[in-house]
Amino acid sequence: MKVKDRLPQILTKVIDTIHRNKNKFLEDYGEEGIEAEKKAISFFSKLRNELQTDKPILALSDQQPDTQIWNQYLDYQKTLLSNGEEPSWFRSPWLYVECYMYRRIQEGMCLSPPISGFDVFEDVKKESFFQSQPAMLSLCAHLQELKGKMSGFSNTEVREEIHKLLQVSLWGNKCDLSISGGQDNSQKTSVLSSLEDFKAFILVDDMDSLWNILLRNRDGNNESRTRVDIVLDNAGFELVTDFILADAMLSLNLATEVHFHGKVGPWYVSDTTKHDYDWTIQKCLATNNKWMSKCGQTWKENLKKGRWVYHQHLFWTLPHEYCTMAEVAPDLYTELQKSDLVLFKGDLNYRKLTGDRKWDYTVPFSEALRSFHPAPLCSIRTLKADVQVGLQEGVGERLSAAETDWMISGKYGVIQFSPVV
Numbered sequence: 127m128k129v130k131d132r133l134p135q136i137l138t139k140v141i142d143t144i145h146r147n148k149n150k151f152l153e154d155y156g157e158e159g160i161e162a163e164k165k166a167i168s169f170f171s172k173l174r175n176e177l178q179t180d181k182p183i184l185a186l187s188d189q190q191p192d193t194q195i196w197n198q199y200l201d202y203q204k205t206l207l208s209n210g211e212e213p214s215w216f217r218s219p220w221l222y223v224e225c226y227m228y229r230r231i232q233e234g235m236c237l238s239p240p241i242s243g244f245d246v247f248e249d250v251k252k253e254s255f256f257q258s259q260p261a262m263l264s265l266c267a268h269l270q271e272l273k274g275k276m277s278g279f280s281n282t283e284v285r286e287e288i289h290k291l292l293q294v295s296l297w298g299n300k301c302d303l304s305i306s307g308g309q310d311n312s313q314k315t316s317v318l319s320s321l322e323d324f325k326a327f328i329l330v331d332d333m334d335s336l337w338n339i340l341l342r343n344r345d346g347n348n349e350s351r352t353r354v355d356i357v358l359d360n361a362g363f364e365l366v367t368d369f370i371l372a373d374a375m376l377s378l379n380l381a382t383e384v385h386f387h388g389k390v391g392p393w394y395v396s397d398t399t400k401h402d403y404d405w406t407i408q409k410c411l412a413t414n415n416k417w418m419s420k421c422g423q424t425w426k427e428n429l430k431k432g433r434w435v436y437h438q439h440l441f442w443t444l445p446h447e448y449c450t451m452a453e454v455a456p457d458l459y460t461e462l463q464k465s466d467l468v469l470f471k472g473d474l475n476y477r478k479l480t481g482d483r484k485w486d487y488t489v490p491f492s493e494a495l496r497s498f499h500p501a502p503l504c505s506i507r508t509l510k511a512d513v514q515v516g517l518q519e520g521v522g523e524r525l526s527a528a529e530t531d532w533m534i535s536g537k538y539g540v541i542q543f544s545p546v547v
């Protein structure tokens with residue numbers, strides 16, 4: 127499905143969702159809730175029309191901490207066009223327009239009090255969590271079993287385990303809801319048993335570079351500290367794979383703290399917010415499956431003890447590419463500099479890391495990052511957008527000749543590392 131079709135479809139789903147929740151708004155806020163529902167629906171119908179008829183991109187009119195930054199970015203887009211042309215939905219960069227649509231959804235809710243706090247994607251995120259529960263259960267059981275036997279593990283065995291869980295987290299990224307226009311895209315089967323078959327689809331495998339960083343902690347003395355950061359992507363199955371990975375890194379003594387970075391508001395349908403993060407841990411804890419509930423308990427404790435830390439920053443929901451972070455969000459850049467390893471989950475992060483440009487397939491990843499080198503970093507992403515760097519000579523060409531949609535189907539993945547250069 128093309129962006130042109132996918133984005134209006136997402137807006138249609140937003141409108142349906144708000145409409146479906148009318149009674150809830152009535153119960154919560156009385157007549158005022160109903161008025162707000164009408165207001166939000168008319169905002170989103172108008173927005174969908176602007177999109178479909180290629181109207182100019184408008185400045186934001188809410189008063190949020192990032193409103194001015196967005197409006198300045200629009201001014202900057204105007205300077206890129208010649209002879210006074212206006213940036214419009216189809217004549218602006220895809221990355222910008224797509225981010226802009228999600229920001230307009232936030233604006234629509236913000237301008238519709240008292241229902242402003244309503245997350246229009248919450249229903250589908252929850253649904254996808256429940257749909258993939260069997261697959262999550264088997265991961266939780268695997269982790270608990272691993273914990274039972276890991277005390278006698280050699281480094282080779284630990285390496286093998288962490289490689290497995292990195293791959294699980296990679297394939298977990300297939301499950302985002304924006305690419306499917308909000309349709310169910312959950313994980314139905316355990317990925318663990320398919321890892322060997324999927325190996326052939328990993329186009330860049332830098333897992334050993336990560337291993338070398340993590341091994342330093344395992345082999346170091348008790349004083350040593352290793353901080354891993356995970357820039358989260360989707361809630362649902364993917365988030366649980368990230369939790370499993372983070373838990374294993376601590377349990378296997380490969381890291382001492384894991385910092386998670388989530389979105390400040392609803393984003394790209396399934397992206398993780400603070401509420402999704404807490405909800406997921408709570409849900410795992412409360413299930414009647416002993417393995418999953420044990421996982422939930424440990425994760426809650428990790429947060430309490432400061433071994434896990436959750437961060438949010440509005441930079442993650444700006445349209446800016448990451449090479450501008452040091453300038454646009456210096457505080458966040460400084461925070462990431464404290465890390466020993468930053469894992470960027472998902473496709474959108476990859477697009478922002480590389481600036482969503484038409485790079486040659488063989489350009490080194492570090493070069494495509496331009497000045498963005500806060501710490502050693504790694505992208506863990508399935509390919510859903512037509513940007514890919516760091517491939518061996520001839521690989522991109524060979525794939526293009528064989529499969530026209532190899533860059534957007536989510537079938538291929540990378541675990542791609544860049545040291546600090």
Ligand SMILES: O=P(O)(O)OC[C@H]1O[C@](O)(CO)[C@@H](O)[C@@H]1O
Nearest residue numbers: 302304305472473474475510511
């Ligand atoms: O959740 P992810 O992996 O970032 O995927 C989201 C991707 O889906 C799309 O919305 C559809 O291709 C892309 O713009 C975006 O890169």
Ligand SMILES: [Mn+2]
Nearest residue numbers: 302359360394
């Ligand atoms: Mn996403």
